[in-house]
Amino acid sequence: MPIIFPPGFTVEQLTKSHPRNKFSSGEGAVDDWLKHKARQAQDKRLSVTRVLLSDTSKFVGYYTLAMGQISFDELPPNQLKKLPHTLLPAITLAWLGIDNEYQGQGLGERLLAQALADCHTTGQLLPYIAVILDCINNSAKEFYLRYDFQEVPGYPLKLFLPWQTLTKMMQ
Numbered sequence: 001m002p003i004i005f006p007p008g009f010t011v012e013q014l015t016k017s018h019p020r021n022k023f024s025s026g027e028g029a030v031d032d033w034l035k036h037k038a039r040q041a042q043d044k045r046l047s048v049t050r051v052l053l054s055d056t057s058k059f060v061g062y063y064t065l066a067m068g069q070i071s072f073d074e075l076p077p078n079q080l081k082k083l084p085h086t087l088l089p090a091i092t093l094a095w096l097g098i099d100n101e102y103q104g105q106g107l108g109e110r111l112l113a114q115a116l117a118d119c120h121t122t123g124q125l126l127p128y129i130a131v132i133l134d135c136i137n138n139s140a141k142e143f144y145l146r147y148d149f150q151e152v153p154g155y156p157l158k159l160f161l162p163w164q165t166l167t168k169m170m171q
Contacts, residue, residue: 003114005107008055011114014039014062018051023059023099027136030097034062038095041066047094050118052111054102061098061107063115065122068092070132070160074152079129079162089128090160091119112147116161120170123163130160 005011014020020035038049047066054060069087093115098108119131133149135141135157145151148169149159 003110003117005052005110009060009107010053011050011111012053014042014049014051018053019057019059023062023097025061025097026100026103027097029136030095033064033095034097038062038064049095050114052098052107058101059099060102061111062095063093063097063111064095065115065118066092066094067126067128068132070130070152074155074158075130075160076150076153083129088130089126090130090132091122091128093119093131093133108143109147112144116147116166117170120166123166128163130162131166132158132160134158 016039020038023031023034025031034049038047041047041064042049047064049062049064051062052060068090070090071087072083072085075083096108096112096115098111116131132152133144135144141157141159144159147161148165149161152158152160
């Protein structure tokens, strides 16, 4: 399912040449990750960061994905059927941010949709049971809850999106 961005906007993998230093989302940790850690983590094959650029090559937003795990004990009972009592494979949506200049234009939703489409594609090759993420604050949590993410019981800022739900979203 292709995600449609406005004309002139492109999504590509982060490179050294991307203008990260001018990015400002309003969240210090989101900005710091992009400016100082994202490329190094990517070079070490710990994560992949994809960036949204405008037609003038202005840095609009980004997301970072990594392989992860979630404990059997963290999942709600309705998700446990026939799963082993162990750490389970997951994809971590580690970071997602939109530059202040572009916030409120629906680009965060589209970037999330692109990240989830990437997760779905990955699931065709590598199995996992959910996309997981840790919200930076309650505002971020409310954003993700609108897109069928569920709270991990006992961890109010940790959310997951089951593989089955993602598959239905991509149809």
